[in-house]
Amino acid sequence: MRTLLRGATFFALTSVIGTLGYISAGWEPLDAAYMTVITIFGVGFGEVHSLDNDPKLRVFTMFVIVAGCSSVIYFIGGLVQMVAEGEFNRVLGARRMTKGIEQLTNHIILCGYGRVGQHLARELRAVGQTPVIVDSDTERLREAEAEGYLVLVGDCTEEAVLITAGIARARVVASVLSSDAANVFLTLTARQLNGEVEIIARAEAPVNEKKLYRSGANRVVLPTAIGATKIANMITHPSAESLLTDAAGREQLNEDLQLFGLKLQEFSVAAGSELVGRPLAEAESRGQGGVVIVAIRHRDGTMEISPSLELVLAAEDTIFVMGHGEQVLAIARKAGSDRGIMFRGARM
Secondary structure (H helix, E strand, C coil): CHHHHHHHHHHHHHHHHHHHHHHHCCCCHHHHHHHHHHHHHCCCCCCCCCCCCCHHHHHHHHHHHHHHHHHHHHHHHHHHHHHHHHHHHHHHHHHHHHCCHHHCCCCEEEECCCHHHHHHHHHHHHCCCCCEEEECCHHHHHHHHHCCCEEEECCCCCHHHHHHCCHHHCCEEEECCCCHHHHHHHHHHHHHHCCCCEEEEECCCHHHHHHHHHHCCCEEECHHHHHHHHHHHHHCCCCHHHHHHCHHHHHHHHHHHHHHCCEEEEEECCCCCCCCCCEHHHHHHCCCCCEEEEEEECCCCCEEECCCCCCECCCCCEEEEEECHHHHHHHHHHHCCCCCCEECCEEC
16 A cells, blocks of 8 residues: 555656646646646657757656656556455465365364354363364454464355365364354255264254254254253352352353353342243243243242242242343343343443
């Protein structure tokens, strides 16, 4: 860009100086500008006024020719350089990032390098299994490449991308994209390309678990269910209640859950809310399959861990909900307790 800017500036100055020079020789401004243009670009048109009897003007014209042509060539050269180098670097960069994948066999293909994908890649490397990471976000892949992973830029759901990733020789495909629809499509494509590869897919909504199995997945992982199991295991210990009620303990728990894009929230069921007198199953359904109510603290202070879905909610019950922000907020609104809940950095 600096080369282009210098070339354009030099050309503009040459044009202005040439025009002013002819004007100072007594030419009309339009004639002077016309003479400057045809001189710089060398189109072969005749001179506007004869220069035979004016040696100084002929010398000045030679200066305009040399300076003008030089500035145009400099500008065009910079433009060609920018285009050529950009394309060359792109090809070399793509080749560098994928170099080595074609030699891999019995490897792991990790599709998606978001929050879950990054955590999974670190866990796999810790046990000596370094995956090939496929993602369409080049910024994420630069980070992955800097950490020593083999990476491939592209849409994981496309056959050509999976073939380049070596799916025919792969042992496992881990689909951890943020969209359930994309994970289903990826599973279908991967199964079609390799009937023997093990496919482990992520699902956000439990209703999509069967779809992924039907698409060819060997195993389906639901981060919400994993988070609920983690909480249930932790709160079955003697310090169970402190995990939910202690601010420091819950903050640590939320840091663990954020690896899966989840969060634990608590709020009270207001006296006039729609959830009073309704079974717990109906409250969970408000979250559209993306939440789990892991505990309830009743008005008298007693706690119920992993409560039954048939449990009827009462006014002033406190429910501990784990899930994604939007779904948790939907339950909070139905409970009449959405005020004071932090969502995406804002207090509702």
